[in-house]
Amino acid sequence: MILRLLLHLLLLFMLAPLLAGIIGKTKATFAGRTGVPFFQLYWDLGKLFKKGVVISRTTSWIFRTGPVIGLAVPLLAALFLPFGPVGAVFSFNGDLIFFVYLFALARFFTATAALDTGSSFEGMGAVREVTFSCLVEPTLFFILIVLVRLSGSLTLSGMFGPTLVASWHSAGASLIIILVCLLVVTLVENCRIPFDDPNTHLELTMIHEVMVLDHSGPDLGLILYGAAMKLLIFGAMLVRLILPFSLGNFWLDLMLFIVGLCGLAGLIGVIESIMARLQLLRIPQLLIGTSLLSFFSVILLLR
Amino acid sequence: MENFANILLLLVILLNFFILGSARLGACIRSVALQGAMLSLVPVLLHHGSPHSLILGGAALLLKGFFMPWLLFRAIRQVQIRREIEPMIGYVPTLLLGTLATAGAFIFSDQLPLIEAHKGSLAIPCGLATLAAGFLMLITRRKALTQALGYLIFENGIYIFGVLLSEALPLMVEAGVLLDLLAAIFVIGIVMNQINREFASLNVQNLSSLRE
Numbered sequence: 001m002i003l004r005l006l007l008h009l010l011l012l013f014m015l016a017p018l019l020a021g022i023i024g025k026t027k028a029t030f031a032g033r034t035g036v037p038f039f040q041l042y043w044d045l046g047k048l049f050k051k052g053v054v055i056s057r058t059t060s061w062i063f064r065t066g067p068v069i070g071l072a073v074p075l076l077a078a079l080f081l082p083f084g085p086v087g088a089v090f091s092f093n094g095d096l097i098f099f100v101y102l103f104a105l106a107r108f109f110t111a112t113a114a115l116d117t118g119s120s121f122e123g124m125g126a127v128r129e130v131t132f133s134c135l136v137e138p139t140l141f142f143i144l145i146v147l148v149r150l151s152g153s154l155t156l157s158g159m160f161g162p163t164l165v166a167s168w169h170s171a172g173a174s175l176i177i178i179l180v181c182l183l184v185v186t187l188v189e190n191c192r193i194p195f196d197d198p199n200t201h202l203e204l205t206m207i208h209e210v211m212v213l214d215h216s217g218p219d220l221g222l223i224l225y226g227a228a229m230k231l232l233i234f235g236a237m238l239v240r241l242i243l244p245f246s247l248g249n250f251w252l253d254l255m256l257f258i259v260g261l262c263g264l265a266g267l268i269g270v271i272e273s274i275m276a277r278l279q280l281l282r283i284p285q286l287l288i289g290t291s292l293l294s295f296f297s298v299i300l301l302l303r
Numbered sequence: 304m305e306n307f308a309n310i311l312l313l314l315v316i317l318l319n320f321f322i323l324g325s326a327r328l329g330a331c332i333r334s335v336a337l338q339g340a341m342l343s344l345v346p347v348l349l350h351h352g353s354p355h356s357l358i359l360g361g362a363a364l365l366l367k368g369f370f371m372p373w374l375l376f377r378a379i380r381q382v383q384i385r386r387e388i389e390p391m392i393g394y395v396p397t398l399l400l401g402t403l404a405t406a407g408a409f410i411f412s413d414q415l416p417l418i419e420a421h422k423g424s425l426a427i428p429c430g431l432a433t434l435a436a437g438f439l440m441l442i443t444r445r446k447a448l449t450q451a452l453g454y455l456i457f458e459n460g461i462y463i464f465g466v467l468l469s470e471a472l473p474l475m476v477e478a479g480v481l482l483d484l485l486a487a488i489f490v491i492g493i494v495m496n497q498i499n500r501e502f503a504s505l506n507v508q509n510l511s512s513l514r515e
Contacts, residue, residue, distance in 0.1 A: 173313050288395050289324050292402040296316070299406045303413060303428075 005079070007086045012078050015258065016228035017041035019235065019265040026269025041228065048221030056214060058118045066113025067215055067222035073106035074229035080156050083236050084257025085250050088157035095155050096144045100137070103189070103230070107133055110223075114211035125210030128280075132195065132207070135287040136188045142294035143178045143185070149301055150174075160237065164244030177297035179241055184290045186234040186268075190227065193272040195283055235264045308348040311341045312429040315459070316405060319436035322456065323401045324394050326386050328448060332375045335455050339367025342459055345426075346466045359477050363462065366481055371455065371488050378492050379448060382499040392443045404435035426467050433460030445506050447498055451491040458484050 021038040028035025055063065079089040080099050111126040147159040150167040168175055188195045191208035198209065212223050239260035247253055278286065318338045322331050343363035346356040379385070390397065408431035421427060437460055440453025458480070465477060502509045 173310065177317075285324065285395055289320065289398055292398055293317075293320065295402060296320075296405060299409050300313075303409050 001089065004086055005089045008078055008083060008089055009075070011083055011086070011258075012075065012229050012232060015261065016225070016232045017045060019231055019261060020228050022262055022265035023269040023272065026266050027273050030270070030273035041224070045221050045225055048224070049218050051217035053217040053219055056117055059116050059214075062109070063113050063116045063214075064219070066109045066116075067212075067219040067226070069109040070106050070226035071222045071229070073102050074226050074233055077102045078229065078233050078236075081233060081236055082157050082160050082240065084240070084260075085246065085253035088155075091155045091157040093154045096148070096159065099156055100140055100144070104133070104137075106226070110211055114214075117214045119214070122211055122213060125206055125208065128207045129211060132188055132283060132287065135284055135291070136185055138291040139181050139287070139294045140185050142291065142298055143182050146174055146178050146294070146297055146301055149298075160240045160244075162244075162246070164241065168244065171301055174297040174301045175241065177293055177300070179238070181290050181294040181297070182234075182238055182241065184287075186231075186238060187271070188287065189234060190231045192268055194275050194278050194286075197277050231265075232261065235261050238264055308345050309425045311345055311348070312425045312463070315341060315463075316429055316432055319405070319433055319456065320398060320401060322452070323436060323439060324398045326394065328379055328385060329376075331449065331452055332372050332379070335452050335459075336368055336372035338459055339371070339455070340364055342462055342466075343368060345463070349426075349466060362478065362481060366485060367455070367459075371485070374488055374492055375448065375451065378495055382448075382495060384446070384448070390443045390445060390449075397439055397443050401436050401439055404439070405432040408432040408435060421467060424467075426463055430460050430463035430467075433457075433463060436460075445508060447491060447495045447507050450507065451488060451495075454487060454491070455484070 018038060018041075020041045021036070024040070025035045025038055077099055080091060080095050082088045107129065111130055114122040114126040144159070148154060150171055151159045151161065151163045153159055153161070153163075187193070191198050196207040196209075212220065215223055236257075239257060243256060243260050247256060315338055318334045318341075322334050322338075325331055325334070343360045345360075347360045350356040392400070405428075409428045412428040412431060415427065417427065434457060437453050437455075437457025440456055441450055442453075444450055444453060461480070465480070498504075498507065498510070
């Protein structure tokens with residue numbers, strides 16, 4: 001238990017910023033540039049945590065809670081998810097709903113922290129973020145329903161457990177569809193390119209970035225760290241779906257998981273390089289399409 | 304073989320969704336062509352390459368995979384349109400209806416009294432769902448070209464049923480259906496040109512406002 005907790009936290013803290021580095025490097029390679037080093041985000045975070053904070057006089061305590069919850073939520077949520085061979089630390093019946101709404105809680109606080117600044121611009125970003133997450137929620141639940149149905153377990157650790165291998169044989173089609181849907185969910189939730197551009201500095205196109213404009217120093221560091229961890233958590237679900245088998249050796253499995261995560265980060269980098277950001281009006285259409293697709297995979301399973 | 308055919312049928316359903324939700328004509332034509340080409344493989348797979356199924360599949364592949372898309376692409380080049388105008392029912396509602404129809408098709412086909420060989424096969428729900436998607440295209444779209452595409456999807460749905468019956472259905476009947484389809488696409492191509500010349504647009508609603 002303690003060992004699993006330590007391993008979870010170690011993976012989360014050490015690996016998360018590396019994924020962002022891999023995405024950045026892939027994008028740079030595609031663009032023919034050298035790009036920042038793989039470990040840049042670690043230095044950035046270190047630098048940010050050493051800095052002071054500037055806080056607007058119009059804000060209240062909510063503004064300070066946003067980033068803290070933004071980091072605490074991924075930390076807590078990760079403990080319910082098996083990381084490759086490392087089983088979940090906590091697990092209870094129905095924890096999948098808890099898991100989904102933990103992220104909703106984080107979003108609520110990020111959005112209210114943005115509104116707390118009183119800037120109309122940040123309010124705009126909060127509105128967009130909430131709208132998109134609202135559209136992506138049905139997809140996430142349909143995905144979880146498929147997994148619950150396949151594994152017969154109401155816990156995340158059961159759903160992503162060893163039954164997945166058998167499920168690939170019995171219901172491969174449904175799983176392929178939800179794999180695609182989960183990739184879309186990952187991209188939306190982590191503000192990656194076809195839906196949102198994490199590097200944009202054009203005000204009108206920002207969604208998530210705009211909400212954290214007023215945060216500085218350690219607060220910004222917490223937000224960046226939290227975002228990287230969130231990517232790792234969604235990546236962990238995807239990798240587990242793609243590579244459900246076990247090689248028999250704990251350390252080999254762990255290596256496989258880490259390599260899978262890095263590969264996924266590379267894939268996200270490729271997607272970001274070859275796709276343009278979607279028109280804002282097209283995004284809801286696509287997200288509804290994804291929900292319907294995941295719904296279809298449920299039908300396919302129920303027949 | 305059966306498994307591979309099932310994957311193809313699943314892809315056909317996914318293509319239905321894509322076509323219902325897409326506004327770009329080029330992408331729609333390509334997907335319909337892909338759908339036709341994939342379906343032409345299904346009889347060969349299901350009947351393990353009997354000569355009958357090979358002829359049927361080959362003819363369908365040539366016509367639906369290559370010739371008709373070529374005709375349709377030629378048509379959109381001539382009338383110079385790229386996008387469907389906003390359909391009568393928007394893209395998202397059409398998609399919703401399409402999904403509901405697909406769900407309905409799956410539920411309905413489970414309750415049909417089928418022969419043993421077809422029980423649990425994906426072909427019947429897939430055929431029904433494709434028929435429904437074709438219907439939706441025909442009803443909701445305004446342009447003659449997208450309606451022609453709807454007609455093609457509709458025919459694909461019928462073709463899936465035909466595949467199940469291809470042991471019983473004479474080759475001539477199938478050939479007749481394909482020929483009818485070809486004639487229909489020709490006619491629609493000519494009609495499209497006429498509508499375009501008359502109104503400088505492809506909107507079929509103009510036809511209902513004709514006066515003496």
